[in-house]
Amino acid sequence: LAKTTQPISMDSYEGQEVNITCSHNNIATNDYITWYQQFPSQGPRFIIQGYKTKVTNEVASLFIPADRKSSTLSLPRVSLSDTAVYYCLVGDKPYNTDKLIFGTGTRLQVFP
Amino acid sequence: NAGVTQTPKFQVLKTGQSMTLQCAQDMNHNSMYWYRQDPGMGLRLIYYSASEGTTDKGEVPNGYNVSRLNKREFSLRLESAAPSQTSVYFCATQAGSGVGEQYFGPGTRLTVT
Numbered sequence: 001l002a003k004t005t006q007p008i009s010m011d012s013y014e015g016q017e018v019n020i021t022c023s024h025n026n027i028a029t030n031d032y033i034t035w036y037q038q039f040p041s042q043g044p045r046f047i048i049q050g051y052k053t054k055v056t057n058e059v060a061s062l063f064i065p066a067d068r069k070s071s072t073l074s075l076p077r078v079s080l081s082d083t084a085v086y087y088c089l090v091g092d093k094p095y096n097t098d099k100l101i102f103g104t105g106t107r108l109q110v111f112p
Numbered sequence: 113n114a115g116v117t118q119t120p121k122f123q124v125l126k127t128g129q130s131m132t133l134q135c136a137q138d139m140n141h142n143s144m145y146w147y148r149q150d151p152g153m154g155l156r157l158i159y160y161s162a163s164e165g166t167t168d169k170g171e172v173p174n175g176y177n178v179s180r181l182n183k184r185e186f187s188l189r190l191e192s193a194a195p196s197q198t199s200v201y202f203c204a205t206q207a208g209s210g211v212g213e214q215y216f217g218p219g220t221r222l223t224v225t
Contacts (some may be wrong), residue, residue, distance in 0.1 A: 032211045043116075043202045044155065054219025087154060092211055102147075102154035 009107040018075045020106050022088030023067050030092040033064060033071045038085045038105070047086070048073070075108075082083045083110045114138055118203050124223045125193040127217040133220050135203030143206040144224035145170075145214065148199040148208035155202060161186055162209040178225060193224045 012018045024033070032051050036044035048055055050062040050071070053105040061074040075082055085105040119134045135144065142163045147155040157170030161180040175197060177189045190197060203217040 015204075034213075036214075041219070043204070043219055044214075044218070048213070049213070063222040102156070104152070105153050 002102055004090055006086075006088050006103065008104065009109065010018050011109050011111065012078055013111050014079055015077050017080070018108060020073045020075075020086055020088075020108070021070060022073070022090075023070045024088070024090045027068050028091050028092075029062045029070075031090050033062065033068075034089045034091075035060070035062065035073045036087045036089070036102070038087065043093075044087060044102070066097060069089060078108075078110050080110050082108060084108060116203055116205055116215055118201075118217040118220050120220060121218070124220050124225065125190075126225055127183075127194060129193050130189065130191050131193065131222075132190075133201055133217065133222075135186045135188070135217060136184050136205075137205045138217075139182065139205055139207075139215060140183070141205040141207050141215070142183070143209045144180065145204040145206070146176075146186065146188045148172065148177045148197075149202060150199050151220075158201075159186065190222075193222075195224045198222060198224045 012035050032049055034049040035047040037047050038044040048057055048060050048062045063072045072095045084106055085107050087102050087105040115136045125151045145160045146158040150159055156172045156174050158172055159170050159178040161167045164180055164183045167178050167180055179187045201220045204214040206212050206214045
């Protein structure tokens with residue numbers, strides 16, 4: 001199983017860069033790494049997806065080392081509105097239920 | 113565009129009652145999914161539909177049935193509700209069935225007493 005491990009929670013202050021690391025030692029060749037953000041009482045929202053090296057979009061960056069056994073979501077200069085739960089998923093197809101599993105995620109709390 | 117819509121937003125059922133949760137999308141996506149999220153937990157896949165006319169079980173299908181009525185609509189039915197089915201239910205869509213971005217609806221909060 002391509003199980004992922006993330007910290008349960010993280011705290012930060014406004015304006016800081018936040019890095020959330022996800023461990024996925026059993027990642028398979030075809031697997032991609034995907035991150036979602038979820039606010040209370042809302043459905044998850046896609047943040048970023050990558051396969052290797054570095055991916056950047058207007059919201060975040062995703063760093064994936066050569067062995068792909070871990071990945072790091074980087075949120076630059078967080079604000080209070082970034083307080084949410086962040087999920088790391090690994091897999092190639094959403095319905096491969098032994099792969100693309102939403103774990104308990106990382107609860108990020110941003111303080112003023 | 114409304115994206116992904118779900119009805120109802122809230123529902124309270126008594127044990128043994130039945131109900132259908134509705135999901136509709138206007139994104140012309142092929143794949144649709146039903147998840148449940150228990151308090152403090154991640155999402156678990158109940159059923160999915162990779163394309164119109166097909167449905168398959170996910171991680172936790174027991175106690176549920178689904179219908180992919182057409183490309184736009186994917187409903188989830190609880191035939192005989194149980195307290196263990198108290199949860200928030202999310203519908204999601206995706207353009208394809210492989211790697212890609214899923215779009216989630218706002219959720220239905222269901223309580224079974």
